[in-house]
Amino acid sequence: MSDKIPWKTVESGPRDYREALHPVVQKNYGAWKSHVIPKPGVLKHTAFSGDVLYTVRAGTPRQDSVDLIRKICDIADKYADGYLRFTMRNNVELMTADESNVEPMIRALEAIGLPVGGIGPCITNMAHTQGWLHCDIPATDASGVVKSVMDNLYEYFTNWRLPAKVRLSTSCCAINCGGQTDIAIIVKHTRPPRVNHEILATTCELPKVVARCPVAAIRPTVVNGRPSLLVDPAKCMYCGACFGACPVMEISHPEHSKIGVWVGGKNSNARSKPAMGCLVAQNLPNNPPRWPEVNAVVRRILEVYAGEGKPWERIGEWIDRVGWKHFFAATGLEFEKDMIDNYRNARTTFNQSAHIRF
Amino acid sequence: MSSSDTGNEPENDAVLEKNAFLYPTPMLAELEKGPWPSFIRGIKELTERTRKPMLRGVLDQLEYSYQTKTGYWEGGLVTVRGYGSGVVTRRSKIADRFPEAHEFHTLRVQPAPGLHYNTRLLRELCDTWEKHGSGIIALHGQTGDIMLQGIKEASVQECFDEINQAGWDLGGAGPAMRTGTSCVGPARCEHACYDTLRVHYDVLRHFTGDIHRPSYNYKFKFKFSGCPNDCTNSIFRSDMAVIGIWRDTIQVDSLALSAWIARNGMEYLVNNVINRCPTRAISLLDSLPVIDNGNCVHCMHCINVMTEALSPGRERGVALLLGGKNTLKVGAMGGTVIVPFMKMETDEDIAAFIDLSQSIIDWWTDNGFEHERVGETIERIGLKHFLDGVGLPVSVDMVTRPRSNPYYKSEY
Numbered sequence: 001m002s003d004k005i006p007w008k009t010v011e012s013g014p015r016d017y018r019e020a021l022h023p024v025v026q027k028n029y030g031a032w033k034s035h036v037i038p039k040p041g042v043l044k045h046t047a048f049s050g051d052v053l054y055t056v057r058a059g060t061p062r063q064d065s066v067d068l069i070r071k072i073c074d075i076a077d078k079y080a081d082g083y084l085r086f087t088m089r090n091n092v093e094l095m096t097a098d099e100s101n102v103e104p105m106i107r108a109l110e111a112i113g114l115p116v117g118g119i120g121p122c123i124t125n126m127a128h129t130q131g132w133l134h135c136d137i138p139a140t141d142a143s144g145v146v147k148s149v150m151d152n153l154y155e156y157f158t159n160w161r162l163p164a165k166v167r168l169s170t171s172c173c174a175i176n177c178g179g180q181t182d183i184a185i186i187v188k189h190t191r192p193p194r195v196n197h198e199i200l201a202t203t204c205e206l207p208k209v210v211a212r213c214p215v216a217a218i219r220p221t222v223v224n225g226r227p228s229l230l231v232d233p234a235k236c237m238y239c240g241a242c243f244g245a246c247p248v249m250e251i252s253h254p255e256h257s258k259i260g261v262w263v264g265g266k267n268s269n270a271r272s273k274p275a276m277g278c279l280v281a282q283n284l285p286n287n288p289p290r291w292p293e294v295n296a297v298v299r300r301i302l303e304v305y306a307g308e309g310k311p312w313e314r315i316g317e318w319i320d321r322v323g324w325k326h327f328f329a330a331t332g333l334e335f336e337k338d339m340i341d342n343y344r345n346a347r348t349t350f351n352q353s354a355h356i357r358f
Numbered sequence: 359m360s361s362s363d364t365g366n367e368p369e370n371d372a373v374l375e376k377n378a379f380l381y382p383t384p385m386l387a388e389l390e391k392g393p394w395p396s397f398i399r400g401i402k403e404l405t406e407r408t409r410k411p412m413l414r415g416v417l418d419q420l421e422y423s424y425q426t427k428t429g430y431w432e433g434g435l436v437t438v439r440g441y442g443s444g445v446v447t448r449r450s451k452i453a454d455r456f457p458e459a460h461e462f463h464t465l466r467v468q469p470a471p472g473l474h475y476n477t478r479l480l481r482e483l484c485d486t487w488e489k490h491g492s493g494i495i496a497l498h499g500q501t502g503d504i505m506l507q508g509i510k511e512a513s514v515q516e517c518f519d520e521i522n523q524a525g526w527d528l529g530g531a532g533p534a535m536r537t538g539t540s541c542v543g544p545a546r547c548e549h550a551c552y553d554t555l556r557v558h559y560d561v562l563r564h565f566t567g568d569i570h571r572p573s574y575n576y577k578f579k580f581k582f583s584g585c586p587n588d589c590t591n592s593i594f595r596s597d598m599a600v601i602g603i604w605r606d607t608i609q610v611d612s613l614a615l616s617a618w619i620a621r622n623g624m625e626y627l628v629n630n631v632i633n634r635c636p637t638r639a640i641s642l643l644d645s646l647p648v649i650d651n652g653n654c655v656h657c658m659h660c661i662n663v664m665t666e667a668l669s670p671g672r673e674r675g676v677a678l679l680l681g682g683k684n685t686l687k688v689g690a691m692g693g694t695v696i697v698p699f700m701k702m703e704t705d706e707d708i709a710a711f712i713d714l715s716q717s718i719i720d721w722w723t724d725n726g727f728e729h730e731r732v733g734e735t736i737e738r739i740g741l742k743h744f745l746d747g748v749g750l751p752v753s754v755d756m757v758t759r760p761r762s763n764p765y766y767k768s769e770y
Binding site: 015148257 | 385386388389391392393394395396397398400401403404407416420423424426427428429430431432433438439440441448462464468469470471472473474475476477478479480481484485487488493494495496497498499500502505507518519522523525526527537538539541542544545546547548550553555558559562563566567569570586587588589590591592593594595601614629630634635636655656657658659662663665666669684685686687688689690692727728729
């Protein structure tokens with residue numbers, strides 16, 4: 001490479017959105033009146049100008065190839081005036097003012113393997129993390145878990161069979177990049193990190209790693225004449241925070257990293273306040289390539305909710321109404337001692353009342 | 359094998375038959391089955407078409423991960439000229455076994471606010487990416503970046519120069535300002551109480567230097583939701599949640615309301631609108647719902663159900679919630695109210711918001727520990743000290759109830 005700099009970087013920040021807006025969107029920007037959901041996967045927005053805009057939403061695998069993106073662009077060019085957008089949860093949305101484009105667009109998306117749905121009382125596409133394909137921390141492959149679960153729950157994406165929307169997520173480690181959702185599949189490590197004392201001091205900054213531990217379980221030591229770190233197994237709760245500061249404190253384990261299922265997370269302020277998910281199943285095996293045990297638990301929860309939830313009631317709101325005792329009984333899941341919080345603010349989760357169901 | 363320096367040139371071997379480039383990956387093949395779109399099939403087809411050894415190596419390593427239930431990537435320090443973040447380094451820990459996969463770095467690219475695209479932009483990006491990288495794109499990463507996944511270090515600068523010339527810039531990584539996220543906003547939503555796209559664009563342009571050169575205690579994320587439905591999940595997923603809200607009365611279209619009731623029935627109105635109001639702020643008067651706006655907490659439920667008949671008020675702005683984050687290390691936290699209402703319409707409004715954000719970041723930089731999110735700093739020091747430090751006025755909207763714990767130092 002020559003010393004001459006061929007291009008001087010322009011620190012432009014986010015891409016300018018104005019050139020990426022559909023013409024009907026530009027015309028009616030900030031002047032929409034209302035919307036309806038004519039069928040699963042389709043939105044119809046009406047503007048004060050009288051203009052109408054149809055949106056068709058389809059699920060994508062998130063880990064896309066340029067070939068798939070070009071095929072989506074072909075459909076957008078043909079039916080959506082050359083514009084498209086994505087949702088936070090890996091769906092693609094194509095917009096058209098022409099109602100007669102809607103059905104052909106749906107068929108075209110389905111023809112390239114993308115299911116149309118995810119709007120209304122149904123499951124949405126799953127928010128998820130990178131997994132073994134690309135992350136440096138993962139104990140599982142989120143993309144594979146998602147593929148397995150969405151195959152299993154496919155009809156709940158393309159049809160309206162639920163009381164309200166159900167958001168799903170998968171996270172490959174306790175950091176939980178997938179977020180708070182109605183049903184969250186999250187890795188839980190069950191053993192302390194395995195420390196490589198030979199190279200720790202030459203790989204990691206020792207005080208930084210000590211400071212990273214939320215329960216002060218890590219302290220300096222000397223092993224075979226080399227400075228290193230000691231993890232107190234009685235204090236360690238296997239969060240993996242140290243691994244981020246020191247990759248030779250291996251937290252992921254092929255057998256001892258398990259999967260938990262958390263329910264009732266919710267971001268929206270509608271009705272109840274936003275809420276965090278609660279642990280309802282743990283120590284499920286990390287079982288690629290199809291994760292049948294995780295799939296069975298998720299499907300069971302969804303089916304019970306489908307039968308018992310009332311319109312507009314999210315999973316957490318349904319459980320608030322019927323109670324956790326009923327939730328565990330109806331789903332056949334077991335309430336275990338580990339499901340009692342013992343970390344910060346645990347007391348706020350204890351039953352400080354005589355409200356008890358029999 | 360004829361893999362070149364970039365590991366990204368197609369392997370030209372006339373004797374290779376169709377679908378003969380890949381080695382067998384039986385566990386991954388299980389994920390090609392079923393109705394949901396398969397990322398494995400997509401990557402395999404891309405690999406067969408482009409014959410890039412890097413892709414084959416990554417699939418082989420991924421198959422090995424499935425067999426051994428172990429990840430094999432490690433981080434590093436690949437970057438572009440002048441930037442300290444935006445490229446996520448990935449080197450194989452078992453490159454001796456899978457030499458074709460020994461480098462697989464990612465470029466985080468900031469999309470347009472609201473994740474709006476036109477096909478020309480997206481096709482150009484695909485062409486550039488296929489030329490320099492693997493051809494795998496994640497749309498989108500969990501923070502909201504376009505993730506161009508799979509490039510060798512030797513190609514990174516050239517690839518970035520080309521996408522930068524096309525108008526794209528890198529996103530954040532490490533202890534830095536991160537890429538922002540905004541909902542679809544006024545582009546296509548009648549609920550948007552402010553211009554999420556414009557505010558996202560202006561705010562993140564202001565902080566662009568802090569995206570590219572990590573200089574914070576830890577990450578800082580903005581998310582912009584146009585209404586309390588919070589479609590960007592801002593409360594749990596961003597340090598600064600900017601949520602559209604109104605402070606006058608819900609707008610009622612009487613004709614549309616009557617039509618809605620005629621269509622859905624009184625039973626549905628009572629059971630699913632009135633009874634679901636969290637503060638019982640709706641009552642029935644002469645068979646019509648009447649809203650006690652003083653007791654409305656702006657949850658959006660009635661507007662969501664009766665979107666044709668009800669809409670947010672006219673006096674619109676934002677509420678700011680600070681401190682949201684996920685698990686590590688003190689546990690997940692939702693952002694909490696620090697400003698119940700501020701206008702967000704004019705250039706001056708946006709400038710005032712940027713000034714406030716800057717002073718919050720400055721306070722956090724001065725008072726936070728290394729690797730401590732702003733919510734954790736507030737948790738450790740106290741909301742009261744945060745308000746004093748930043749100079750924000752106290753409001754009862756910041757708490758669910760006043761303290762019940764009598765142990766405190768009175769300012770009396």
